[in-house]
Every structure is written in C-alpha cells, then in structure tokens.
Amino acid sequence: MSAGLAVTEVRRLGPARLSAGLDRWERLDLAAHERTHGPLPRVSQEALLALAERVDLRGRGGAAFPFARKAHAALAATQRGGQAPVLVVNATEGEPPSVKDATLLTRTPHLVLDGVSLAAAAFGAAEVVVAVAAGSPGELSVPAALDERARARRDQVPTRTVCVPERFVSGESGALVRAVNGRDAVPSTRPVRAAEGGRGGVRGRPTLLCNAETWAQLALLVRLGADGYAVVGTPEESGTLLVTVNRAGGRAPVVVEIPAGAPLGIVLDACGVDPGAGVLVGGYHGGWLRPEVAERTALSRAGLTAAGGVLGAASVAVLPQGVCALGELTRVAGWLAGESVGQCGPCRRGLPETAAALAALTRGSGSPEEVRHAAAQGRGRGACAHPDGTARFVLSGLTAFADEVTAHQQHGGCGRRPGTSLPLPEPAGTRLTLDWSRCDAHGLCASLAPDLLTLDPHGYPVFRTDAPIAPWQESQARRAVAGCPALALRLPRA
Incomplete structure (x- = not known):
C-alpha cells in the first residue's frame, strides 16, 4: 500500500465479489486484480445494455437510478448531436458516514476502472473522468492505478482524475459536472440533465455519470453474466x-x-x-x-x-444507549446547514432555521412543531436534494426518539450525556464570537446577518448554529461585525 493511503477493514457476508482478494492483499495492483477477477471481456454496446437491463442494475450512490436508462439517454443525445459522450466516475463521497467508495478506490481501484473502461469502449466515449474529493485517498490511489493501466495498455479511452472541493453537495451531479468543467462545485439552479449534454454535460458533451460502486458492479456483471450475477440478492434486487x-x-x-x-x-x-x-x-x-x-x-x-x-x-x-439523541441531531443539522452553498432560499434560510429550532428544542425552549415547520419550508423547493434529505434526517429523528423529545420539552433535557457518536469532519473555518460584556441588545446584528443570528425575547443575539461560517455567509458576518454599535461581535481570522 502506498504511503498516505488508509486501509479500511473489509468484511463480507456471503460470496466475495467486490471484496474478492482483499483478505490477501491490502491493495490489489493490476497483476493481483487480474489474478483475482480474470481478464476483462470485451462487450458490445447492445450486449452491455442488455445485461444491465436484465438484472436492473441501479446506481449505488443513493438515487438508485437505472444504469441502462441513463446510458440510453446519453447515447440518444450522442446520436442527435454527433458528439461522443464523456463517462464520469463520481467518487467524491462527501457523506461522512460512508467510506465504501473510498475503500474501493484505495483497495481495489481496478475493479472500478474496469467498469468505466469497458463502458467507454462500448459507447465510443471521448474521455473518462474520475472525480475524487481533494485530500481524499482517491487523490493518490487513482493516478497510481491509471499509471499501472497505462503501462499495461489496458484502456482505449483517455482517462484523467479531477479533484473537487470536499463538501457534502460536491457530489451532486450538477455540481460535479460544473467542477469538472472548471467552475464552482455548486448545483445548477435550473434543471439540467448531464446525459443531454449542453450546459449540463462535461465540455457540453452527453455525460454518463455514476458512482464508483456502480462502475465496479458493472465490471462484475460483465464477468459473471446475468445469471451468475443474480445468484445472490433478491429477485427484485440482485447481486x-x-x-x-x-x-x-x-x-x-x-x-x-x-x-x-x-x-x-x-x-x-x-x-x-x-x-x-x-x-x-x-x-x-x-x-x-x-x-x-x-x-x-x-x-x-x-x-x-x-x-x-x-x-x-x-x-x-x-x-449508543445513554447518548442524547437531540444533541446529536442538532450537531449534524448544524453541519448540514453549513455544507450548503447558500444559493437558494431553502438552504440559505430553511437549513439554519431547522438547526436553530432543533437547538432550541434541545435546550427545552422550543417545540417539535417549530422544527417540523422549519424543515418543511424547503422540501421539494431546493436547487438540489439537500433540503429534502436534511428534512428526512431530522424529522425521522423526531419520530424515532419521540420519548426523548417529550423529555426535553417538559424538563429541559433528557438526562443523557452529550456525545459525538455520529461521524463529522473536524470543524474548519471561523466562527463569530460575542463579547457579552459589551452587548447592549441593539439587535442590529440580526438584521445584518439573518442567516447567522436571531434575537431572543429580550433582544439579545442568538447564534443559529455553532457550526463555522460557510463561505456564502462571510459577507453577512463582516457586515454584522462592522455594524455592531457596541463593537461586541468579533470575526477571528482563520
């Protein structure tokens, strides 16, 4: 294993497919990969699509969109416009509780590259792009694997690695395509489809984008065939x-x-x-x-x-038992609010308000109705699925921990200890600070920085979350600091 690459433990229940060989090697180089999985068969466009349709291969990044339908859309756009498609491996994985794609790229990267390589050859792709988060293990492991394949002349289509900012929303398809095109990694404010090309595609070309595990599953499907692939799983969801x-x-x-x-x-x-x-x-x-x-x-x-x-x-x-659930919900909701890019109302206001309502409920001064109201404001209205997903996380938590919600309402707490059991990255960035000895409750700060501050019943400022200031909030923070008549607000330098 190359220096700097973390090794995640991999276990299995049932047959080893994606995990094959990982009980013997920390990382499967190209030689070990081919000894484990065998040579990669060549397959025609028609045969590849038929295989994917027969087993109903779905995306493994969260949306579970049918691979064949997405590929058909990109190929139809190619026929209409005459531009060869671009294939993208989405390995950004900005989800803190998930490390499966990073594990694939560090321990068995050639399985991922096999899948996208055979599709690129079958679909006549112009290029392949592997998108990884800056600072992630993939930033080292993917170029190393591509070098191995180049020396062995394994791939027919030019392949490159692109590093994108490590943010929760960077892996959203529109944000990712923008990043590959050299623009800010933010979701499009208007509906676009990467498969259609144009402003939604890489270099304007029809773009087929799938996450790392999906491409690895495609490589297995071609090697095993539809019947062999479907030996495990359920009749509706094989593999x-x-x-x-x-x-x-x-x-x-x-x-x-x-x-x-x-x-x-x-x-x-x-x-x-x-x-x-x-x-x-x-x-x-x-x-x-x-x-x-x-x-x-x-x-x-x-x-x-x-x-x-x-x-x-x-x-x-x-x-874990004994940990305050509302405290954990509040901690993650605050982080999710800071991970937005702040380009639409549901994220700019809805997410901070949801985090603030959760914090108030945790302190015993709020209600679950206020949390539900704040979370509902952005559902179905955002430029991407971030407000909807955050609402699902929060609202399902209120239901699952209903007894604890009641305890916080009635007693101001549940008696359980605060915890950090849900994984989050180390906080980065700066925070507004308040010198309470100077604050005179003018209330001007909340009007200058409404996404960061609100006022309590006595007119004193209350921070909406304890998360660091997001980039899109910095201008508000500076205005609030400059406009405070009592010079009570501070914005430390990073």
Whole structure:
C-alpha cells in the first residue's frame, strides 16, 4: 500500500465479489486484480445494455437510478448531436458516514476502472473522468492505478482524475459536472440533465455519470453474466452491495459486502455493533429506525422503504444507549446547514432555521412543531436534494426518539450525556464570537446577518448554529461585525 493511503477493514457476508482478494492483499495492483477477477471481456454496446437491463442494475450512490436508462439517454443525445459522450466516475463521497467508495478506490481501484473502461469502449466515449474529493485517498490511489493501466495498455479511452472541493453537495451531479468543467462545485439552479449534454454535460458533451460502486458492479456483471450475477440478492434486487457500518467508541468504520436483502440485524452483529437507541440508515440524507425495527429490516431498497427509511448510500450508524439523541441531531443539522452553498432560499434560510429550532428544542425552549415547520419550508423547493434529505434526517429523528423529545420539552433535557457518536469532519473555518460584556441588545446584528443570528425575547443575539461560517455567509458576518454599535461581535481570522 502506498504511503498516505488508509486501509479500511473489509468484511463480507456471503460470496466475495467486490471484496474478492482483499483478505490477501491490502491493495490489489493490476497483476493481483487480474489474478483475482480474470481478464476483462470485451462487450458490445447492445450486449452491455442488455445485461444491465436484465438484472436492473441501479446506481449505488443513493438515487438508485437505472444504469441502462441513463446510458440510453446519453447515447440518444450522442446520436442527435454527433458528439461522443464523456463517462464520469463520481467518487467524491462527501457523506461522512460512508467510506465504501473510498475503500474501493484505495483497495481495489481496478475493479472500478474496469467498469468505466469497458463502458467507454462500448459507447465510443471521448474521455473518462474520475472525480475524487481533494485530500481524499482517491487523490493518490487513482493516478497510481491509471499509471499501472497505462503501462499495461489496458484502456482505449483517455482517462484523467479531477479533484473537487470536499463538501457534502460536491457530489451532486450538477455540481460535479460544473467542477469538472472548471467552475464552482455548486448545483445548477435550473434543471439540467448531464446525459443531454449542453450546459449540463462535461465540455457540453452527453455525460454518463455514476458512482464508483456502480462502475465496479458493472465490471462484475460483465464477468459473471446475468445469471451468475443474480445468484445472490433478491429477485427484485440482485447481486451484492457494500455497506459502511460505523462503530462507536472511536473504532474505525467497517465496510461489509452483503447480498442485497440481508437483514440489518445480522450485519450489525457481524460487525460487533449493538443497535443501541436507534439506527441511522442512508447517511445524513437518510432516516432513523427504532432498534426493534432495524434488526428485522432487510438492507435493500424495498426493505428500507417498507420500514419507512431509505437505503441511500448504504451507510449505517448507531446511536449508543445513554447518548442524547437531540444533541446529536442538532450537531449534524448544524453541519448540514453549513455544507450548503447558500444559493437558494431553502438552504440559505430553511437549513439554519431547522438547526436553530432543533437547538432550541434541545435546550427545552422550543417545540417539535417549530422544527417540523422549519424543515418543511424547503422540501421539494431546493436547487438540489439537500433540503429534502436534511428534512428526512431530522424529522425521522423526531419520530424515532419521540420519548426523548417529550423529555426535553417538559424538563429541559433528557438526562443523557452529550456525545459525538455520529461521524463529522473536524470543524474548519471561523466562527463569530460575542463579547457579552459589551452587548447592549441593539439587535442590529440580526438584521445584518439573518442567516447567522436571531434575537431572543429580550433582544439579545442568538447564534443559529455553532457550526463555522460557510463561505456564502462571510459577507453577512463582516457586515454584522462592522455594524455592531457596541463593537461586541468579533470575526477571528482563520
């Protein structure tokens, strides 16, 4: 393993497919990869699409969009406009509870590159782009793998790596295409489809964009054939999937390959994880399940839907017993608010207001109705799915931890300890600070920085969240500092 690349533990329940060889090697170089998986067959465009349709191969990044339908759209746009498509591997994985794509790229990168390479050849692609988060393991591992393949002359289509800012919304398809095109990694404010090309595609070309695991699954499908691929899983959702299981107590997460439909309780048990007070499935755009529900829930799209949740990016995190659930919800909601790019109202106001309402409820001065009202303001109205996903995370938490919500309302707390069991990146950036000895409750700051501050019943400022100031909030913060008559606000330098 190259210096600087972290090694995530990989386990499996059932056959080893994506995880094949990882019990013997920390990283499968090209030679080890081909000994493990065999040579990559060549396949025609028609045969590749037929395989994907037969097993209903879906995207593994969260949206679960059918691969074949997305590919057909890009190829139709290619025929209309005469421009060869661009294929993109979305390996940004800005979801803190998920490390499955990073694990693929660091430990078995050639499986991902095999999938996109065979599709590029079959579809006559102009180029392949592998998008990784700046500072992530993929920034080192992907170029190393591409060098190995170049020396062995494995790929027919030019392939390059692009690093994008490490933010939660950078992996949204519109934001990612903008970043590959050299622009800011922000979602488009108008509906665009990458497959159609034009302003929605890489260099204006029809663009087929899938996450890293989807491309790896395609490579397995071509090697195994439809019947062999569908030996495991459910009749509706065949094959295996990768699940990130987060473990409390400072233990590193584990990535587990499971047959689609495996019971969540068995997966948790295999990782030595107790369901605790509640289980979050699908990451920070996912939903909370009560322990008794989680244990019998099948890890599949249909299984999670039946339980009232979502599979999403297939990450699992458990809230340990004795930890304040509302405190954890507030901490993550504040981070999600700061991760927005602030270009539409549902993110600029709705997310901070949701975090502030949660914080008030945690202190015992708010109500769940206020949280629900704030979360509902942005649902279905954002430029991307960030407001909707955040609302799902928050509102499912209010339901799963209803007893604790009541305790905070009635007693100002639940008696449980604050915790940091849900993974978040180390805070970065600056925060507004307030010198209370100077503050005279003029209230001007809240009008100058409404996304950052509100006023309590006595006119004193209250920070909406304790998260660092997002880039789009900096101008408001500077205005509030400059406009404070009492010079009570401070904005330390980063």
